[in-house]
Amino acid sequence: xxxxxxxxxxxxxxxxxxxxxxxxxxxxxxxxxxxxxxxxxxxxxxxxxxxxxxxxxxxxxxxxxxxxxxxxxxxxxxxxxxxxxxxxxxxxx
Amino acid sequence: xxxxxxxxxxxxxxxxxxxxxxxxxxxxxxxxxxxxxxxxxxxxxxxxxxxxxxxxxxxxxxxxxxxxxxxxxxxxxxxxxxxxxxxxxxxxxxxxxxxxxxxxxxxxxxxxxxxxxxxxxxxxxxxxxxxxxxxxxxxxxxxxxxxxxx
Numbered sequence: 001x002x003x004x005x006x007x008x009x010x011x012x013x014x015x016x017x018x019x020x021x022x023x024x025x026x027x028x029x030x031x032x033x034x035x036x037x038x039x040x041x042x043x044x045x046x047x048x049x050x051x052x053x054x055x056x057x058x059x060x061x062x063x064x065x066x067x068x069x070x071x072x073x074x075x076x077x078x079x080x081x082x083x084x085x086x087x088x089x090x091x092x093x
Numbered sequence: 094x095x096x097x098x099x100x101x102x103x104x105x106x107x108x109x110x111x112x113x114x115x116x117x118x119x120x121x122x123x124x125x126x127x128x129x130x131x132x133x134x135x136x137x138x139x140x141x142x143x144x145x146x147x148x149x150x151x152x153x154x155x156x157x158x159x160x161x162x163x164x165x166x167x168x169x170x171x172x173x174x175x176x177x178x179x180x181x182x183x184x185x186x187x188x189x190x191x192x193x194x195x196x197x198x199x200x201x202x203x204x205x206x207x208x209x210x211x212x213x214x215x216x217x218x219x220x221x222x223x224x225x226x227x228x229x230x231x232x233x234x235x236x237x238x239x240x241x242x243x
Contacts, residue, residue: 032181
């Protein structure tokens, strides 16, 4: 009896799977902090540099390109994060 | 009913009485009965103890399995937590690297655009200066216009 009390119990595959499932559920979801870039507003073009309307339009278009690039990067980060955090067995099903 | 009772009273009870009488008529038979009873009692008590021991072992096995289950679940929870942290850290690092590379490219593009705009200003200013009339030029034009009047 002393041998059985100290020996580590062996779990059946079903119990092992259930324990893994329970542990994964208890872990919840740990999201990393959102990068600062994703919450920072893209500023307008500097009118002093623009000079005239034509230059202002060009600079504003440039700022819009930057804002769109930030948006795409943050969306890509979210997609990769969601795919990475998905449960391995859930993604198999 | 009365017939059955009469039969029992007349046949069975005397029979039992004679059997008990035969059994306890001799000390050897009495000793044999006692030993037999002791063996039966020992077997019954031993069986109960064996069942209790089996039950205790089963309970210990169940306790050990429950403990192993909890340990396994805790380990799975820690592993999942660690996995998520690693994924988050890796993706954040990748994001920062991509942003740094894009910032460097943006800086070059911005510098080129600013130079283009500055050059355009400069060219425009030069063109305006080239076409600008001085006061002397205007004076000559005015005088010419007066002379030309009929």
